[in-house]
Amino acid sequence: MTLCGASRLLASAVLALSGVPASAQKAAVLSPYAGVYQPQGIDEVGMWREDDESERALAASPLVIRDEKLTGYIRDVLCATVGLDRCGSVRVYVIREPVFNATMSPNGTMRIFSGLLLRVRSEAELGAVLGHEFGHFERRHSLAKFKAGRSGSDLLAWSGLLTSMVRNYTVLRAYRDLRWSVYGSLFRYGRDQEREADLLGVSYLNQSSLPPQAATAVWQNLMGELAASATARGVRKPNFNAVAFTASHPPQGERADYLAALAAPEAASRNDGTARYREALAAWLPLLLDDQIKLNDFGASDYLIQNLASDGWTADLWFARAELYRARGNQRDFVNAIQFYANAIAMRDGLPAAHRGLGLALIKSGRQVDGQAALQRYLQLSPDASDAKMIRLMIPGGSMQ
């Protein structure tokens, strides 16, 4: 990762972003990757030490999804995006947390949050996000930020001292939270750095086998979701700061525009890997959907489900939508839920939870007999279900045995 011609080219491109029409801008041509990098200077050595410690904890975390196939696939997409020489310096961890986020820390730890996997729809879109994060890593933005914001670590030193004077858990927890927020702000990049990472991200994609135009689609999709969430909650304006990944990023609209302008037009016809992505995620989709719909964010969840269904509805999608409506629990929602469960069952009868939900929704909308029949079917399909004893009580002649 030596500074070279490409970086000057990049810096000038970044400067050029202000005031030059987007169509006139060019994504950088990447330099060859310098290979294994060792931290230099006291700041960076210290940062890496913290980072190595944090990765050790992460590697043992119960929240990491340990599926070699899935992790390997994501790694392959990263390699296809940034190139084999670059991706050798990265360890990928998939974390089960239903948020749109991915981070990459100075020592090469890439954290992919499961909520991201639900939101991108192709290898190209995933590559766009991973490439952007890799861009921060390659340009060592966190170090620059760390040096600029070292007052943050002074604050931590003082608060650590104060904390050590009072030993109780509430204080320790407050300190821990403060530590996270201070480090969090250290790793929140400035807008110029975000633009630079965007440029690099598009450059990777331009030189890959994936279409770079996907980068724009990711942001448009996210804006759509945030707007849908706000509308359903009756909140006036989407709060872009609520999404970790977009908190300090350039305005979404501007971003979608310049990302589109930087993408090589001749690359638009490349295969974006939608089919491959869907196949790789198929086994995980029910779990990702379940984690999402239970977040009590009706607008965002419904938007995501409909978005996923734009290429055709599946039993899993109908079921997730039905559960979402049943959970919201207005009388009108039960009517919709009943229809959605029926659609799911029509596509795949062997989905026990769909019969369960259908039964409960029917009972709640006053249709006892039909509801009990659906619950009966649920127990037939899944006699050892974790709530079988409870459901049996709801069926005439049922007993706890």
Add this chain to the structure above:
Amino acid sequence: MKNAIVAAALMALLSVTFQVPSASAHKLRQKGEAVTVADSRLTVTPQCDWNRLSGKPGKNAETWTLDGGQLNDLTFYAGIEAGKPLVKERHKKKDPLPKFGKSTLLVELPELLEGTYRTYKKIGAFQLTSTAPARFLGQDGVIFTYDYTDADQITRKGEATAAIVDGKLYMVSFDAPRLHYFDKAIADVRALVATATL
């Protein structure tokens, strides 16, 4: 802007660090003494000494512990009305929690607790492990078990008993780390839940 945030964070930390014990401090709940919980008529008689923590998680909720809230958390939800969440919402509009409803069925109460935990803690790792009928407060109720992992990376087990009385929800949940603490206290918790009356 960042400095302002940092300053505010430091002030918050200082205020916690040097706080004086307030009037609503933790309280001892002694073995054999019947007490009402969560500002309601729900009465329990502990079979061993517990600590009632100051600060309520919600208007109709109260938390007890043996060794500290992170190691054993016994929370009473007493008389949650239809349309209300289990605990206090951070923001009614921007960050709403699932609500107990008029039409909520007993078998859906585990889903209500699950949705509340997932939404409040912003987690995905939560699993309901069993749901069965139970008697609680002299009514048909439900007992269910679950496990989850939240931000502190410790996997906890939980067991909750609930019933709906006169359209209001009454529930006692017990959460503790899966390692050692859950099994150590669950017998005491079940004995305490068995003494609950309205």
